[in-house]
Amino acid sequence: MFPRIVIHGGAGTILKTEITTEKEVAYKLALKEALQKGFAILSAKGSAIDAVTAAIVSLEDCPLFNAGKGSVFNAEGRHEMDASIMSGDNLSAGAITGVMNVKNPIVLAKTVMQQSEHVFLMGEGAEIFARKHELKFELDDYFYDEFRYQQWLKIKGTDTITLDHSKEKKFGTVGAVALDAFGNLAAGTSTGGMTNKRYGRVGDSPIIGAGTYANNATCAISCTGHGELFIRNVVAYDISCLMEYKGLSLHEACRIVVHEKLVKMGGEGGLIAIDAQGNIALPFNSDGMYRGWMRSTDDFLTEIYS
Ligand code: ASP
Numbered sequence: 001m002f003p004r005i006v007i008h009g010g011a012g013t014i015l016k017t018e019i020t021t022e023k024e025v026a027y028k029l030a031l032k033e034a035l036q037k038g039f040a041i042l043s044a045k046g047s048a049i050d051a052v053t054a055a056i057v058s059l060e061d062c063p064l065f066n067a068g069k070g071s072v073f074n075a076e077g078r079h080e081m082d083a084s085i086m087s088g089d090n091l092s093a094g095a096i097t098g099v100m101n102v103k104n105p106i107v108l109a110k111t112v113m114q115q116s117e118h119v120f121l122m123g124e125g126a127e128i129f130a131r132k133h134e135l136k137f138e139l140d141d142y143f144y145d146e147f148r149y150q151q152w153l154k155i156k157g158t159d160t161i162t163l164d165h166s167k168e169k170k171f172g173t174v175g176a177v178a179l180d181a182f183g184n185l186a187a188g189t190s191t192g193g194m195t196n197k198r199y200g201r202v203g204d205s206p207i208i209g210a211g212t213y214a215n216n217a218t219c220a221i222s223c224t225g226h227g228e229l230f231i232r233n234v235v236a237y238d239i240s241c242l243m244e245y246k247g248l249s250l251h252e253a254c255r256i257v258v259h260e261k262l263v264k265m266g267g268e269g270g271l272i273a274i275d276a277q278g279n280i281a282l283p284f285n286s287d288g289m290y291r292g293w294m295r296s297t298d299d300f301l302t303e304i305y306s
């Protein structure tokens with residue numbers, strides 16, 4: 001099996017006319033670095049889970065994306081993060097939501113998957129679990145990004161919640177899917193959610209079946225977009241089901257879900273997908289999606305616009 005990895009850094013109103021050349025270069029470089037980190041693990045016969053984690057950690061550590069460092073501000077001016085990960089070989093999964101100050105939420109999700117008997121931990125309990133497993137914490141300052149702060153100031157104190165990628169044309173949730181040399185699939189997603197969110201709002205990213213899903217029998221999926229619509233459409237699992245029960249190809253299943261079902265309901269966004277044969281799909285119904293794939297160190301792609 002020839003291993004490969006696919007990543008995204010968020011989808012939405014990303015227009016070429018609104019991004020400077022330097023920004024474009026910076027985004028593409030960050031995507032390439034994440035691909036390289038994940039692919040290095042795959043080519044050393046590492047697991048799809050470890051490759052997905054390494055790629056997402058790289059994106060979480062980069063302030064350009066709305067995950068880990070650079071996460072959006074919630075209504076209280078804090079960073080509340082969500083993440084999930086799933087392994088396609090035995091359907092094991094780990095997820096966390098509403099977590100603060102954890103440096104790499106995806107590592108916490110993976111730790112939940114591998115070192116607890118649970119799948120989904122929230123808030124304070126998830127943080128206690130993270131401390132018990134000696135995961136890295138950072139102060140609020142570490143997560144601060146001036147652009148996200150200005151985004152929040154504009155709607156602070158109002159009832160408005162915005163997608164990181166709505167008016168400001170900026171995206172950010174990150175994700176990765178991979179196929180390793182042993183034929184195993186994995187998927188992971190990490191996000192700061194929506195700017196000015198409150199009441200403990202949770203999007204699709206940490207929800208297995210909605211924002212993330214992996215099954216060796218079908219495919220691995222990581223989503224980005226308007227979380228509420230992705231939850232209602234159970235997007236990631238729906239694609240797997242269309243393949244499993246209807247025998248559709250990865251591309252056809254992705255087309256139906258992203259370009260028909262989601263569009264009909266006004267669900268803006270996209271996803272990355274890989275199937276057990278190594279086919280790759282990166283569909284989105286928005287103006288752009290930060291995305292990329294790597295099949296060997298000199299066979300890779302990084303793209304932003306449609
Ligand atoms: N899907 C994420 C959420 O709703 C947002 C995003 O993809 O940027 O929390």
